[in-house]
Amino acid sequence: MPGPAGVSCEPPPPPPTSFPTFTAAPDPSVAAGESWTADIRSTCGELTLRLDPRRAPRSLASFVALARAGYWTDSVCHRLTTPPAPTAFLQCGDPSGRSTAEPGYDLPLENVPADRTYRVGDVGIARGDGFPGTAGEFFLVHRDFTVPAGAPVYSLVGRVTAGQQVVANIAGIGGEDFRSDGPPFTSISVLTVSVHPG
Template sequence: MPEAPSSRRRNVRFLATVTLVVAALAVALYVAVVALRGGEPASAPAADGVSCTAPPLPPSAFPTFTAAPDASVAAGSSWIADVRSTCGDLTFRLDGRRAPRSVASFVTLARAGYWTDSVCHRLTTDPAPTAFLQCGDPSGRSTAEPGYDLPLENVPADRTYRVGDVGLARGDGFPGTAGEFFVVHRDFTVPAGAPVYSLIGRVTSGQEVVQHIAGLGGEDFRSDGPPFTSISVLSVGVHAG
């Protein structure tokens, strides 16, 4: 005998309730796991082969200087920077000819261990006007400075920054913030009147790490703020190249 309409409705409501309960339990379990892991999802290799480990605590102290390094440190040549991060390694080629003072600063800070266990604290994505992952903050709060500022160098004539470009970040009221650097994950053009940035080089390997972080987006869906997946720089080594 066919099931009565009222009985079918009760069954549908029962199944819907069970589904909602199961979904709620799954969400609760996920939140608990994330909390136990310090606020980050469990690390697992992504489709792009990138996986991340939990970042270390920021250092309690970092080197500071009384003056910017002399441009002669860069020796007007190219340099190789080997960047180890909690999500994989990157390699930069730095242009000491076009950005001698900026590259001299980068080389000096790397040799001093300024970026050891430092945080990549900022990711800009759509609809922000820029598109980069910003790293090099040993304070963990974007308040650290090495003790000097730098003038702008090697700014693109067309004000366009391209995927894989490495540049120096800028602080409010400063021409160039020497301590923090960024890697571009999507081409963008700076509009007239907006701040431009010094270019110091290009990524030669490991760009997939930056694309992976950018693809996961910003914390709380922000287009300019901490990345959803935390990433820190473990160390930076440099040598002439």
């Protein structure tokens, strides 16, 4: 289905019936190096991320380990936040399709912007109630937003370097039933995530 940004989406596959789980967070050495690249293939197009392990070593190690384990294969982007919600991102990485999946560990906060502002193209780690980082889900920012004092902040792991139009397309169409914090009107799933140094 073509959107306002000229992006076409294919029907998403059914969510997987099972997904990998872990007993502990991976060691930061899993993602050692100066930078990493993640290639995301989705039902609405491809995105490329540049990831920085120096600023968020624990979060990056988790991202790399989950990608290599196929945790996000056929997973749903289940949440889109738009005005009047205080945030502005597309949240992905839920293999259950119901925002109930977890890989088995949580993450500390890392690389939180000093001004609490998240900008278009930022890639962050989602948070659950009472947890610094949910580890399994990530988000892609589609509009600059600043987290007010007292509200949850998020770890940043990198930037979208190609394919931001995919996120803009989903955000431009809006949320299901005009909700400002719920499923996107246009269904989108992550098909595969591959990672490599450099």
